[in-house]
Amino acid sequence: DVKVTQSSRYLVKRTGEKVFLECVQDMDHENMFWYRQDPGLGLRLIYFSYDVKMKEKGDIPEGYSVSREKKERFSLILESASTNQTSMYLCASSPSSYGYTFGSGTRLTVV
Amino acid sequence: QQQVKQSPQSLIVQKGGISIINCAYENTAFDYFPWYQQFPGKGPALLIAIRPDVSEKKEGRFTISFNKSAKQFSLHIMDSQPGDSATYFCAASNFNKFYFGSGTKLNVKP
Numbered sequence: 001d002v003k004v005t006q007s008s009r010y011l012v013k014r015t016g017e018k019v020f021l022e023c024v025q026d027m028d029h030e031n032m033f034w035y036r037q038d039p040g041l042g043l044r045l046i047y048f049s050y051d052v053k054m055k056e057k058g059d060i061p062e063g064y065s066v067s068r069e070k071k072e073r074f075s076l077i078l079e080s081a082s083t084n085q086t087s088m089y090l091c092a093s094s095p096s097s098y099g100y101t102f103g104s105g106t107r108l109t110v111v
Numbered sequence: 112q113q114q115v116k117q118s119p120q121s122l123i124v125q126k127g128g129i130s131i132i133n134c135a136y137e138n139t140a141f142d143y144f145p146w147y148q149q150f151p152g153k154g155p156a157l158l159i160a161i162r163p164d165v166s167e168k169k170e171g172r173f174t175i176s177f178n179k180s181a182k183q184f185s186l187h188i189m190d191s192q193p194g195d196s197a198t199y200f201c202a203a204s205n206f207n208k209f210y211f212g213s214g215t216k217l218n219v220k221p
Contacts, residue, residue, distance in 0.1 A: 004154070031207055040120070042113075042200060042213040043155070050207075090154055100209060102147075102154030 003027070004103035006091050012109045019078040021106050023091030030095065032074035034058075034066065037088040037105070046089075049074055081110045114138060115203050117212025124219050130188040132215045134201035137182065141203035146175065146186050147211075149198045158199070159186070191219045 007022040025032065031050055035043040035058075045058030047066040055066050063085060067075045074093075078085055086109050092100040117134045124130045134144075145160035161168045161175040161184065168175045174187040188195055196219050201212040 033209075035211075040213055042117070043211040045208070045210075048208070092154075094207065096207070099157065100145075100155075102156070104152070104154045 004091055004093050004101050006089075006103040006106050008106050009104065010107050010109075012111060013078075013081050015082060015110055017078075017081050017110075019081045019108065019110075021076040021078075021089055021091075021108070023074045023076070023093075023103055024072050025074075025093040025101070026072065027093070027095070027101075028071065029093040029101075030071070031093060032068065033092040033094075033100070034064075034074065034076045035090045035092065036060070037090055043090065046076065078108075081108075083110050086110045113213070114210035115201060115212045117201050117215060119215060120213070121216045122218070124191045124217065126191065126193060126219055126221050128191050128219075130186075130191045130195065130217055130219070132186045132199055132201070132217070133183065134185065134203075134212050135181075135183045136203045136210075138203070138205065139182070140205045141210075143204045144175070144177065144184050145202050145204070145209075146173075147200040147202065149200065149214075155200055188217075191217075193219045193221050195219050 004025045033048040034046040049055045049068045065077045089106045091103040146158045147155035148158040149155040172189045177184045199215045202209045
C-alpha cells in the first residue's frame with residue numbers, strides 16, 4: 001500500500017512564526033499536492049508539484065510556499081503564520097492523472 | 112467559484128436505508144469523478160470512481176450514477192450501516208488537478 005506520511009498530527013504555532021509541514025511518500029510518485037480542509041469549504045488546493053524542484057500554484061497559494069528537493073518529500077511552508085491559516089492540512093500523492101492517496105493530515109492551530 | 116457543488120451538507124439515515132449524495136459540475140473537460148470517504152482524524156480515502164463514458168458503476172453497496180448531459184453525478188449507499196458514518200467528498204479532475212466538493216457528513220443511526 002502507498003503510504004503518505006505527514007510528520008505531525010497536531011501543531012500549535014504563534015502568529016508570525018515560520019512553519020514547516022512535511023510530507024513523505026514511499027511509492028516513487030511523480031505528483032504531490034497540498035490541500036487545506038475547512039468546514040463547509042471542502043478541500044482547496046494550495047500548491048502541487050509534478051517533479052523534483054517543480055511547483056505550481058493551486059487555488060489558494062497566498063501566504064504559502066513549497067519545496068520539493070527530493071521526489072519523495074514535499075514541504076509546505078507558512079512564511080509568517082496567521083490565525084486565518086488555522087486549518088487541517090492534507091498532503092496527497094499520485095503516480096499519474098488518477099488516484100490520489102492522502103496522508104492523515106496535520107491540524108495546525110495558529111494562536 | 113466552486114467547480115464542484117455538493118449537496119446535502121449533512122445527512123441522517125436510518126440503518127438499512129439508502130444514502131444519496133449529489134454533485135454537479137460545470138467544466139465539461141473533467142474526465143474522472145471519484146468519491147472519497149473520510150473518517151474523523153484520517154485523510155480522505157478513495158471509495159469509488161467513474162469515468163464519463165459509463166452511466167453507472169457499482170462496487171458492493173456503493174454505486175455512482177453519472178448523468179453527462181446534466182453534468183451531475185451521485186453516490187448511493189445501499190443498506191447503510193453505522194460504520195458508513197463519515198464525511199464524503201465528490202471530486203472531478205482534469206489533467207491531474209482535482210476539484211473537490213464541500214463534503215457531506217453522513218450519520219447512519221442504528
